[in-house]
Amino acid sequence: MASAITSSLNRYMAAVGEQVAFASKFGRNIFRNGFEWNEFLRQCYIVGVRSISLVAISGFIIGFVLTLQTQPTMKQFGAESFVPGMVAISIVREIGPMIIALICTGKIASSIGAELGSMKVTEQIDAMEVSSANPVQYLVVTRILACTLMVPLLTVMADALALTGGWLGVNLQGHVSATLFYRKAFAALEFSDVIPAVIKTFFFGFAIGFVGCYKGYHAARGTESVGLAANSAVVTASLWIILLDAIAVQITNLLYY
């Protein structure tokens, strides 16, 4: 029993050590000469542009459904006029960043994990290494930075579309002009709602890119490990996002309230 616990602890510590070493490799390679701009832009396109439709539809529906769910309750209390503000605060502060990050985890972390895992299995990463090229700079730095930059942009876009969905939801049971809806929504929002929410999405993006790259880069040999890398990337990145969100909420509360 004791030896099993020691062995699990050793494995866990070894994994933590490996992740720290990987993070330090990433950090060192960001500032090395020969930043891979073309690959970075290609990854921004893959991570950002190719996720637009999924994130846009999801964002719109989240706002729409949230409004439809809350409006009847608010109506019972005669607080229907607070619906735009409530939807805006919920979406911008929590629901938007969290759900979009989880959607991006499913789409992006899994794809990075599978891609790098497959490159590992087919010895493409080894081939880069033995040719003296720098696979971390080419494969890892570009993907992590692209995720760190694109996830916040996708979240802001999803937030905007969620508000539009909310406006449509309100109009299913009455008539509220877009101007009135948005004025009320923005009146309820403060910088302390927007800024921390946007900042945490950079960390979410980093976590998605980092976990995807780490899992793919350290995939074992064999085709089965490609699937495992993709799956494990999604599970681990999702946990990281939930954990980071809890930390971000605590920090925001300490700073603003």
Next chain:
Amino acid sequence: MEQALTDKTEQAPATEVEQETASNEDQTPADGVVIRIEHLKKSFGENEVLKDINLELHKGENIVVLGRSGQGKSVTIQCIAGLMDPDEGKLEVLGKEIPSLNEDELKEIRKKIGFLFQSGALYDSMTVRENLEFPLTRVLQITDKEELTKRVEDALESVGLKDAIDKYPSSLSGGMRKRVGLARTLILRPQIILYDEPTTGLDPITAREISELIVALQEKYDTSSIIITHDMPCARITADRIVVMNDGKYIATGTYDELAKSPDELINNFFK
């Protein structure tokens, strides 16, 4: 095919890069030994894969390593390329002790080592041209488009695949992938080339073509090679010397003809 390659070898004028390689970059130690391995050991957990490996590869020599699967043949060349650290023993490449090199020193020495992977290991998101340009732009820092194109075309011509320049690896056959992999290996003009089962999975005719290509390119670029293979025709064509590996050790060495006459049943089984 062999004639065509020989012709190319004879006719091709030395490019700037070949001249560079010949004059500036040759780091062969004075004793002519480009790889020296002494008492090399490597284990994976309880599994001791390399038990006591001793080998010297001389400049211009082709050594073929024969052995059954799972004997650690590929592990040996991965240690040589610095992809794995051995547990014990001495491992020198061009006079440098590989396990003791730092990241930058290892990168420098790897410029002198080419590695042809079993699958070719072509980057499948890139065209053949981009695959070959990748080491040129990252390692030699060449940015001039014309220079890049010239070097890529030269490398592809030497493996007889100039027409495949804009194709993706997924549209190439197994033999073509190996050739492109070989061109990518050669494009940095390495002094040493490590081949990991270069003919595995190929039909006998293509396997023979690849084996002849290895010899032709070795003569053209004056490289030294270690070739891991199970393919006896490949061993016969490419080997100056054959080393037989069993149970984590090299148990016999000699020319093809010498080993073919060996009374040892294990060795003899390879040549049947």
